[in-house]
Amino acid sequence: MKLFDVYPLFDLNFVKAKGCLLWNDKGEKYLDLYGGHAVISIGHSHPQYIKAISTQLENIGFYSNSVKIPIQEEVAELLGEISGYDNYNLFMCNSGAEANENALKLASFHTNKKKTICFTKAFHGRTAAAVAATDNKKIIAPLNETDNFIFLPFNDEKALEVTFQKNEIAAVIIEGIQGVGGVQIPNPNFLQKIRTLCDMYEAVFICDEIQSGYGRTGKFFAHQHANIQADIITVAKGMGNGFPVGGVLITPKINAKHGLLGTTFGGNYLACAASKAVLEVMKDENLIQNANVLGEYLYNQLKDEPAVKEIRYQGLMFGIELKFPCVDFRNQLLKEHHILTGNASCPNTLRILPALNVTKPELDTFIGAFKKIAQSDLVAL
Numbered sequence: 001m002k003l004f005d006v007y008p009l010f011d012l013n014f015v016k017a018k019g020c021l022l023w024n025d026k027g028e029k030y031l032d033l034y035g036g037h038a039v040i041s042i043g044h045s046h047p048q049y050i051k052a053i054s055t056q057l058e059n060i061g062f063y064s065n066s067v068k069i070p071i072q073e074e075v076a077e078l079l080g081e082i083s084g085y086d087n088y089n090l091f092m093c094n095s096g097a098e099a100n101e102n103a104l105k106l107a108s109f110h111t112n113k114k115k116t117i118c119f120t121k122a123f124h125g126r127t128a129a130a131v132a133a134t135d136n137k138k139i140i141a142p143l144n145e146t147d148n149f150i151f152l153p154f155n156d157e158k159a160l161e162v163t164f165q166k167n168e169i170a171a172v173i174i175e176g177i178q179g180v181g182g183v184q185i186p187n188p189n190f191l192q193k194i195r196t197l198c199d200m201y202e203a204v205f206i207c208d209e210i211q212s213g214y215g216r217t218g219k220f221f222a223h224q225h226a227n228i229q230a231d232i233i234t235v236a237k238g239m240g241n242g243f244p245v246g247g248v249l250i251t252p253k254i255n256a257k258h259g260l261l262g263t264t265f266g267g268n269y270l271a272c273a274a275s276k277a278v279l280e281v282m283k284d285e286n287l288i289q290n291a292n293v294l295g296e297y298l299y300n301q302l303k304d305e306p307a308v309k310e311i312r313y314q315g316l317m318f319g320i321e322l323k324f325p326c327v328d329f330r331n332q333l334l335k336e337h338h339i340l341t342g343n344a345s346c347p348n349t350l351r352i353l354p355a356l357n358v359t360k361p362e363l364d365t366f367i368g369a370f371k372k373i374a375q376s377d378l379v380a381l
Contacts (some may be wrong), residue, residue: 006059010334017044020358022340030224030338033366037342038179038211038317038353041238042281049241049277056273064264071272078279083220083249085233087246089256091248092267092275096210096236097125098381099246100173102261103232104129107171107204117172119154121181121345124208133173135181154178155190164197171196171204171232176212176222179353182346183312183319188226195228204254206232210246211317214238215282215356218292221227225314238356241273287356291315292364298352299365307374309348316350319344322374326350329373337369 014030016023017293020043022030032040042049048327056071064067072092080086093099104116118124118133125131132144135151152159161187163169172194198205207230212222214235219225221233229255236246246266250256265271282288295315302320303311325347333339342351354362368379 007087018264019043019045020355020362027127028034028338030334030340031362031365032340033352033354033358033362034340034342035353035355036242037237039237039240039242040355041214041216041241042278042287043339043355043357044242046241046277046281047330048281049274050101052273052277053243053270056269059269061270062265062268065262065267069267069269069272069345071269071276072267075272075275075279078276078283079247079249081302082279082283085229086225088233089250089252091250091261092271093246093248093263094244094265094271095125095246096208097127097130098263098266099234099236099248100124100130100133100206100208101127102248103206103208103234104133104171104173106232106248106254106261107206107249110204111170111202113168113170113203114148115167115169116148117150117152119152119168119174119178121154121178121184122151122173122175122262123178123180123345124175154184155187157190157193160190160193163254164201164203169203171206173206173208176207176209177217177314177317179211179351180319180345181350182321182344182349183315183317185222185312186226191223191226191228198231204232204354206234208234210234210236211353212314213280215288215291216315216317216353218295220287220288222314222317222320239278240271240274241278243271245271245275247275267375269306282356285357288315290358291356294360295359297360298363298367301363302370305371305374316352316354316356316358318350319346320350320352321346322348322350324348332373333369336373337365339369356359 013025014022015025076090122135124133132149207223209221231251233249309323310321
């Protein structure tokens with residue numbers, strides 16, 4: 001049997017990782033400033049993380065949600081404390097797409113309505129409802145086509161108001177910051193308008209924090225920069241630092257009942273051990289503050305570069321839009337400087353999503369490489 005060939009791959013085979021560093025099978029060292037799509041939150045192979053998972057595995061690795069799993073409650077309590085959502089309830093699952101599926105389903109259950117507002121350049125996952133809420137027709141199969149999702153221009157308050165007036169809206173789903181869309185940041189006023197209209201029309205405000213959450217933006221959740229609360233928040237990626245896990249934070253206004261949601265693997269012992277370790281490390285090492293400080297440092301070092309058209313960022317979530325397509329630039333970073341970065345649906349945008357414990361010297365390595373490549377590209381232009 002062969003693998004189903006759906007991924008365009010770099011010719012790299014990593015066999016060891018530590019912090020923000022990776023080593024391939026040839027012993028060559030790479031600087032990871034992408035974290036596998038913002039998954040690596042506390043650094044590769046953090047000793048506290050390894051110990052937590054190893055210890056848990058030695059005791060019990062799995063049983064289903066038909067028995068009490070006390071570590072789930074420990075994760076929920078710690079997540080509530082650090083995120084500021086201590087009065088919310090947590091449903092654990094396995095991935096970001098699954099988290100969004102459950103969020104959308106729950107909103108529809110709660111309101112007894114079907115229509116959901118979503119936005120241009122949005123990405124919410126590749127499964128049924130999540131992909132229907134994603135602004136990419138190439139990955140929407142005929143099976144997923146539905147008129148239950150209404151796409152509106154990003155940051156357009158007037159369009160939002162009109163759509164609420166003309167439709168029975170169950171929910172609004174928006175990313176705390178659009179990641180795949182090129183690190184597009186919603187205006188605080190826009191998020192506040194969503195909150196107001198959801199309250200006015202009894203709709204559910206879903207904030208997809210799968211990429212932008214878990215301290216990446218200098219607050220636990222990106223939407224907290226707008227001083228609002230969402231009714232449902234979805235999380236994954238940085239939640240497990242590489243261990244497959246997702247979650248749905250749910251307002252106490254939505255009542256639970258047995259059988260409403262369910263999962264076989266969600267909230268298993270190992271996923272909880274990983275999730276708890278991530279939160280403990282974030283708290284002990286002040287990683288949210290580090291994201292703030294080093295995000296400002298990186299911005300100030302690159303903001304005046306002639307090759308840069310715009311930098312969109314909060315904390316350590318960066319979209320560096322160049323004045324030319326970034327594909328060759330990104331390849332040069334990888335091949336000549338051994339630095340991993342990301343791209344976006346915007347062809348000129350380079351995404352930087354390092355672990356939250358990245359160091360200033362590591363960012364300096366990137367800054368030096370960036371300036372060297374940018375200078376040569378501008379000369380070529």
